[in-house]
Amino acid sequence: xxRYDEFDQDFVNARVAEFSDQVDRRLAGEITEEQFRPLRLxxxxxxxxxxxxxxxxxxxxxxHPRQLRMLAHIARKYDKGYGHFxxxxxxxxxxxxxxxxxAILADLASVEMHAIQTSGNCIRNVTADHFAGAAADEVAxxxxxAEILRQWSxxxxxxxxxxxxFKIAVTGAERDRAAIKTHDIGLHLKKNAxxxxxxxxxxxxxxxxxxxxxxxxxxxxxxxxxxxYCTAILRVYNLYGRRDNKYKAxxxxxxxxTGADEFARQVEAEWEALKDTELxxxxxxxxxxxxxxxxxxxxxxxEGDETVRLARLDSRxxxxxxxxxxxxxxxxxxxxxxxxLKGIGEAPGDASDSQxxxxxxxxxxxxxxxxxxxxxxNLVLPHVARADLRAVYDAxxxxxxxxxxxxxxxxxxxxxGLDYCxxxxxxxxxxxxxxxxxxxxxERQREIGELKxxxxxxxxxxxxxxxxxxxxxxxxxxxxxxxQVTLGGSGDENTSVGEIIGRGFGPEEITDAIETVVETYxxxxxxxxxKFLDAYRRVGAAPFKEALYGSEAKAA
Amino acid sequence: MKILxxxxxxxxxxxxxxxxxxxxxxxxxxxxxxxxxDEERLEAIGKAAFLNNEVLDVELIDVQLVDGVIRPNxxxxxxxxxxxxxxxxxxxxxxxxVPQAA
Numbered sequence: 001x002x003r004y005d006e007f008d009q010d011f012v013n014a015r016v017a018e019f020s021d022q023v024d025r026r027l028a029g030e031i032t033e034e035q036f037r038p039l040r041l042x043x044x045x046x047x048x049x050x051x052x053x054x055x056x057x058x059x060x061x062x063x064h065p066r067q068l069r070m071l072a073h074i075a076r077k078y079d080k081g082y083g084h085f086x087x088x089x090x091x092x093x094x095x096x097x098x099x100x101x102x103a104i105l106a107d108l109a110s111v112e113m114h115a116i117q118t119s120g121n122c123i124r125n126v127t128a129d130h131f132a133g134a135a136a137d138e139v140a141x142x143x144x145x146a147e148i149l150r151q152w153s154x155x156x157x158x159x160x161x162x163x164x165x166f167k168i169a170v171t172g173a174e175r176d177r178a179a180i181k182t183h184d185i186g187l188h189l190k191k192n193a194x195x196x197x198x199x200x201x202x203x204x205x206x207x208x209x210x211x212x213x214x215x216x217x218x219x220x221x222x223x224x225x226x227x228x229y230c231t232a233i234l235r236v237y238n239l240y241g242r243r244d245n246k247y248k249a250x251x252x253x254x255x256x257x258t259g260a261d262e263f264a265r266q267v268e269a270e271w272e273a274l275k276d277t278e279l280x281x282x283x284x285x286x287x288x289x290x291x292x293x294x295x296x297x298x299x300x301x302x303e304g305d306e307t308v309r310l311a312r313l314d315s316r317x318x319x320x321x322x323x324x325x326x327x328x329x330x331x332x333x334x335x336x337x338x339x340x341l342k343g344i345g346e347a348p349g350d351a352s353d354s355q356x357x358x359x360x361x362x363x364x365x366x367x368x369x370x371x372x373x374x375x376x377x378n379l380v381l382p383h384v385a386r387a388d389l390r391a392v393y394d395a396x397x398x399x400x401x402x403x404x405x406x407x408x409x410x411x412x413x414x415x416x417g418l419d420y421c422x423x424x425x426x427x428x429x430x431x432x433x434x435x436x437x438x439x440x441x442x443e444r445q446r447e448i449g450e451l452k453x454x455x456x457x458x459x460x461x462x463x464x465x466x467x468x469x470x471x472x473x474x475x476x477x478x479x480x481x482x483x484q485v486t487l488g489g490s491g492d493e494n495t496s497v498g499e500i501i502g503r504g505f506g507p508e509e510i511t512d513a514i515e516t517v518v519e520t521y522x523x524x525x526x527x528x529x530x531k532f533l534d535a536y537r538r539v540g541a542a543p544f545k546e547a548l549y550g551s552e553a554k555a556a
Numbered sequence: 557m558k559i560l561x562x563x564x565x566x567x568x569x570x571x572x573x574x575x576x577x578x579x580x581x582x583x584x585x586x587x588x589x590x591x592x593x594d595e596e597r598l599e600a601i602g603k604a605a606f607l608n609n610e611v612l613d614v615e616l617i618d619v620q621l622v623d624g625v626i627r628p629n630x631x632x633x634x635x636x637x638x639x640x641x642x643x644x645x646x647x648x649x650x651x652x653x654v655p656q657a658a
Contacts, residue, residue: 027566029609047613049636050647051568078648095646097567347642418632419640424611427631429642479630 044115061089206254304386349377417457426474467491562611
């Protein structure tokens with residue numbers, strides 16, 4: 001994985017020193033909150049309901065065990081013994097004292113991490129397919145390009161005060177596990193007919209109060225023009241994006257109002273002046289960054305098939321975990337393992353300090369020193385020999401992280417919601433917990449099959465409810481929590497925005513409503529092979545409305 | 557009826573302006589504003605404390621007395637006064653004598 005060079009390390013160290021001084025001056029009363037607020041936000045420090053919150057970047061979701069161990073240390077020493085992995089492949093700590101933040105950032109810098117650009121109207125952490133470098137279906141590892149974008153966008157003088165925040169996602173496979181069409185820029189790494197690497201470029205996706213699916217503005221951009229083309233997009237946005245209304249300031253609104261064709265024309269015109277300039281990536285530089293992401297040397301472990309076969313006979317629960325949480329690797333003797341942070345009744349995405357340390361141990365012992373954070377709020381060990389799967393499973397059982405529910409209804413995405421977040425209107429975590437408990441039976445979950453349920457506690461949609469097969473949006477109505485249900489959303493290569501099914505449900509009704517939706521699906525599906533999303537796309541909302549609202553739906 | 561709340565600068569702890577002219581970590585003894593004049597007085601106190609770099613996110617919030625105990629009207633404020641509802645071991649509710657929000 002990428003290692004800081006002297007410039008990176010000097011820059012991060014200098015920023016720690018600078019922000020430490022700013023914190024000291026703030027605590028001494030030498031600078032006001034108005035002056036300090038933008039400075040703290042540039043360094044990932046928010047104020048939530050109970051305390052400050054520190055959001056730490058995990059570039060393209062890739063962690064080294066020593067980094068995960070440091071996160072565990074921070075959780076234990078400065079926070080309350082746990083961290084929250086987010087839908088942006090980041091981690092948040094919910095309880096740090098402002099006076100401790102400089103020490104936390106110094107600890108992070110010692111393992112090549114920081115919290116820079118995790119807030120503010122700048123280019124945020126670049127996200128990527130969490131199976132990058134391991135997936136059997138990928139053209140090439142997207143992370144070198146994400147790293148190039150990270151270096152280019154870090155304190156980029158022209159793009160540090162954009163109209164609004166800006167998110168870029170990269171995938172290297174046809175099957176989109178990075179939800180690129182819900183990002184400001186989505187990059188799909190692919191090969192052209194000549195076998196050269198480049199990108200299909202999507203622009204203007206996003207969720208929030210105005211969900212939009214990104215439009216493809218270029219089918220093939222040569223890899224060496226990545227920065228010139230992104231610069232062209234950002235320049236058009238910086239020039240024409242609205243600054244008068246925060247809710248209309250994202251690039252999705254500009255693309256929508258300009259029209260994708262006209263927007264593409266403007267970008268191409270801007271790009272004419274930028275391509276073949278110093279922004280064109282030298283071949284040697286691309287390959288040098290790529291070398292950091294060279295795959296681990298995976299020795300043949302052909303005994304894996306027999307080991308797995310015997311382990312399956314020995315343990316039914318191992319077999320269930322294998323079927324659900326383990327996916328094919330490009331090397332036949334290896335697999336990528338999803339570590340579910342969605343134990344039944346647990347808060348989605350939370351991990352304790354000791355769990356983080358244990359996962360770091362596993363990555364060192366069995367996983368070639370790599371851990372990934374997924375946008376679905378799970379962890380991944382991307383390279384595990386099939387021969388070691390049983391040992392990994394047994395170790396995960398020990399730390400309560402062996403829940404076999406990846407991609408099932410209890411693998412719920414949920415934002416922190418009103419239990420923590422100053423922006424939230426309703427709670428998310430308790431709703432997720434209750435639904436998780438209701439559908440606790442693995443047999444029942446597997447009968448239901450793939451079902452992505454996503455919950456947001458406000459319209460900002462951090463819980464990605466718009467692209468949940470079932471989405472839940474919490475709102476406040478007459479001082480009480482109310483939950484709107486959307487159906488038919490999807491955040492993959494066939495991205496769709498879910499449709500609101502009808503009036504909302506109170507906190508005591510929402511789990512029953514979800515169960516009604518699920519039971520309706522089970523009744524109408526053609527057979528076991530027709531997934532929830534496919535069934536919804538085939539029949540539409542009508543049977544679900546009928547089941548949820550009965551005669552009320554007919555009257556409407 | 558309103559009370560004055562904020563978060564403490566040093567650690568972000570939710571606090572309420574309370575009898576004895578202190579910013580307390582619990583809501584129980586928050587000073588009640590019964591009328592417009594009370595509210596204006598509390599607002600002035602909040603503004604001064606903000607300018608004095610003691611607190612931030614200063615706000616007057618609606619409350620009622622339930623059996624003589626202060627209870628915020630909004631769930632958001634009930635959660636601020638107690639802690640996350642999914643983790644009763646965290647926040648003020650984990651300390652002696654602070655009830656859970658929900």
